Amino acid sequence: MVKLYDGGVYLVNGTEIVPEAAAPETYQKDTAKQGTIAYSILKAHNTAEDMQNLRLKFDALASHDITFVGIIQTARASGMEKFPIPYVLTNCHNSLCAVGGTINEDDHVFGLSAARKYGGIYVPPHMAVIHQYMREAMAGCGKMILGSDSHTRYGALGTMAIGEGGGELVKQLLENTYDVAYPGVVAVYLTGKPRPGVGPQDIALAIIGAVFKNGYVKNKVMEFVGPGIKSMTTDYRNGVDVMTTETTCLTSVWCTDDDTKAYLAKHGRADDYRELKPADVTYYDGLVYVDLSTVKPMIALPFHPSNAFEIDELNANLGDILREVEKEAARLTEGKDIEFSLTDKITPKGLQVQQGIIAGCAGGTYTNVMAAAHILKGAQCGQGEFTLDVYPSSQPVFMDLLAKGAISDLMATGAIVKTAFCGPCFGAGDTPANNALSIRHATRNFPNREGSKPGAGQLSAVALMDARSIAATAANGGILTSAEKYADNYEVPEYNYDDSSYRARIYNGFGKAEPEDKLIYGPNIKDWPEQEALAQNILLRVCSKIMDKVTTTDELIPSGETSSYRSNPLGLAEFTLSRRDPGYVQRAKDVRALEKARLAGEAQSDEALKSALGKVKNILPDVDEKTIEIGSVIYCVKPGDGSAREQAASCQRVLGGLANICSEYATKRYRSNVMNWGMLPFQMKNEPAFEIGDYILVPNVLDAMDGDMQSIKAYVLGDEVKEIELYIAPMTEDEKKIVKAGCLINFNRKN
Incomplete structure (x- = not known):
């Protein structure tokens, strides 16, 4: 049985569930909110003056060989000289080196050279998958780890781990912070014991089935509590915990106990153990009640x-x-x-x-x-x-x-x-x-x-x-x-x-950077193309419109056959939306060509663009059309479920993308990727009144970003000019500056 509580609850002494509506007046909600395990860990890693808008620094980072090349290239272009915290580079995605000849192995050689130059930890192919290595060697009670893979989850070891796009890891490498509003915390109360034949995936799927569609834990922390935890070994708990990503929660953490202690001691890290449990009276924003004995395969x-x-x-x-x-x-x-x-x-x-x-x-x-x-x-x-x-x-x-x-x-x-x-x-x-x-x-x-x-x-x-x-x-x-x-x-x-096997093969260079060493580049490893800063007035051409209930990152940029090109921004961009909208890439390229012509001062030859610019004159009569930035935009109802891969956004950007428009973003990490790559994260409440090929004028967008962003006028320039209303959910000041600068690399170079 999996049951979801309506509204908040108090957990008393770790076992008694008291719905907020039935709580005695002596319970102090603000104080009880600070009783969660999550609160104590977030507070310890927060560099901001308050706990409402967190500015977090992590204890370690992790990437695999589909993501670490781009991250290191971005950080290097932004001025990074060494890895300031342990950064693990595993090689568990492009391990086969079969697709694209030697291209994948070139990425591995690059990774080892980067670990030597900047002081990283390099795990060779076939040694370990990224998250198993982090469990075995890096996670510990009260820590926070940031990874460029969406399944970065080590909650069963008392670590709050978050999967994000590469831009967020770059910020940590530059000793900046991960900025997020204080998240809601939902208890996952486990009772009973799994029956014979039931494994961690069964428990996880039962929970996912109960919470995904209603967004019960979306962008929240899942905190596992209750007597049922002791019925599972830590290795078993790891199997449940890693699947919390599929609920769309932000991160997870579990109560720790003697089994956690034994696990860490077995892996040579007894000092990384400490008991984590909620306070005697703790408030949660919701509660998922799971009777483990009722879960079937x-x-x-x-x-x-x-x-x-x-x-x-x-x-x-x-x-x-x-x-x-x-x-x-x-x-x-x-x-x-x-x-x-x-x-x-x-x-x-x-x-x-x-x-x-x-x-x-x-x-x-x-x-x-x-x-x-x-x-x-x-x-x-x-x-x-x-x-x-x-x-x-x-x-x-x-x-x-x-x-x-x-x-x-x-x-x-x-x-x-x-x-x-x-x-x-x-x-x-x-x-x-x-x-x-x-x-x-x-x-x-x-x-x-x-x-x-x-x-x-x-x-x-x-x-x-x-x-x-x-x-x-x-x-x-x-x-x-x-x-x-x-x-x-x-x-x-x-x-x-x-x-x-680890001692024989893994290179651990943390704290031993060799700045004189050279990075070794294969021919497929390319730098990020230059991006221009955001203009005051932008003209967006709709290059894809997807009305599916959810659009995953696998649809935005496919996995599998694209892996060999993750180190080549323009090569990878050729696959953007290839499984969902094969015509998108050429449409976006055509728009990028129009923007290049504008920047070069050339006369525009595209009749649809000239018609749109004529309509712009009626809205902005005093604006020089040569100052209007031209870019592509995609519309999806709910984009970004799934992988943390930043390429879901960066591929749009290198093809000339300026914005996404959606009803809502499926995950925080995809929205962060959009902003880190200099695109506007628009949303709209109404149905999209535009089609592929339409132009949308967004005037005075820089001014709008300096306001509350809750009502941004835009105009669809079709046979008739239609006014539409866009909005942008709250952004941090740095996120605004990143988008205005054109991308995170530009922002970092300025600073």
Whole structure:
């Protein structure tokens, strides 16, 4: 049972839940708000004079090889001379070095040279996925860590970790701050004990299914409390915690206990432990009540982790539920000639699955792989279409799985065991066949996230499940099966951590920068193109209009096949919106060409632009049209769910983007990316009264940014001129200066 409380609650002595409406007058709300674990950690990291508008400095940073090149290039261009805090550079995304020849390995060479020059920590390919390494080597009670990956979550270790776009890491590298209004804090009260066969992914999917669609924890802190925590080991808790990203919360933190202490001590960091728990009377802005004993094995069907069902419920209603998913697929692929079906996989035995994956920061942990190996021991995956691949999350985990015999047990079933790699989570590894169904203990199942290419007629489906039920399905010949069918009283043996592989290969240069060393550039590593400052009057041409309920970062800039170009801003930009609106790139390029002509003082030849400028004269009769900045804009209802990757915004910018317009931003991190790349984060309350190709004049935008930004007049310059109203949610003074400067790099150069 997962229950959401209406309104705020008090938690008394860690166990008694008192709704705010029923609280005695002696409870002081303002004081009780300061009783959360989150408050104490945020206060310790806040450099501002008050706790309302936080200016945070973090204890460590983390990036992988899809993001660290751009971050270092940006920081270097902004004047960085060394890494002021520990900065971990892992190589777990472009690990295969298969797409684009040697381009990916060039990024790894660059990363090592940067770690030497600036004093960083370099984790070579296949050693560990980013978040497992941070759990093992960096996270600790009361710390804060910032990562350029959306699943930066180490709350079960008492660390408040946040995933953001690269611009926010650059600010930390320049010893600036992460600025955010004090967030709401929602308690996740755990009681009971997970039943046999239920894993951390099942708990996570049950919570995500309850809170995502209603935005219950959006941009808030999820604080895990309650007696149920003690029923789970820390390794198990990590598997629940990493999935909090899919709720759209800002970050997470858990109460710590003796098991947390033992985990940190085992990893050689006993000094990083301290007990974290709420005060005797603590106020929360909401509460998610989870009775762990009622959670059953779950499955999140395409195309979102919140599309969650109990496996038993799905198996009892296969036709009805799967037809709804097929309808959603038809909507997403409207206009494309793509064959997609799930109901064709219903057999007399049940739902036939084609592929199983256990991988990454969510699935590849020691506890999950051991539990899967136990279920599969003595079974076979079969000689049919079903395949099973398992990726342990780090070399130390792999080594102990070998020592325990779990790897041999898995291999004997026909499963393929691979090294630490994040590829299955973002479409660069184990891409399933067209129209196949893949079940994965991974983090996301957004459309095309697994690597299928609808533009080329290929569409697959990913469903999220726990490793235990994936193993049960494999043992049952690929027929979708709940782990409860194989559940017994198995207890995972104690983990033995051996970091000898880390000591042998990881370069730890923090505090030992070598400024005379040179960065090593491959031919695909390019600098960011120059951007001009924002003008007082701007003319926006609509280059894409997407009316889907949510537009993910995977749709804004695809993962998978684009990975080789993440170090090449203009090369990567060619893929912008390629899976959702293939015509966008050329439209944006055409607008950029018009702006380049304006800057060069050349006469405009575009008839639509000349017509629009003629209409501008009626609105701004005294303005020289040569001073009006021209740029592209995209409209989405709710953009930015998913990855923290800054390229979702930077690709628009390098193509000449000046703004986004939306009803609301799905995540803070995407809105931050938009601003850090010098684009205006417009919103509007009404339906968009414009189409692709229309021009929108936004006059006096610099003046508007100096006001309250709640009513910004703009004009759609069609056959008739239509006035529309835009607004911008509150921005910090630095965010305003960044947008006015044209991008974060320009702002930093000025300062």
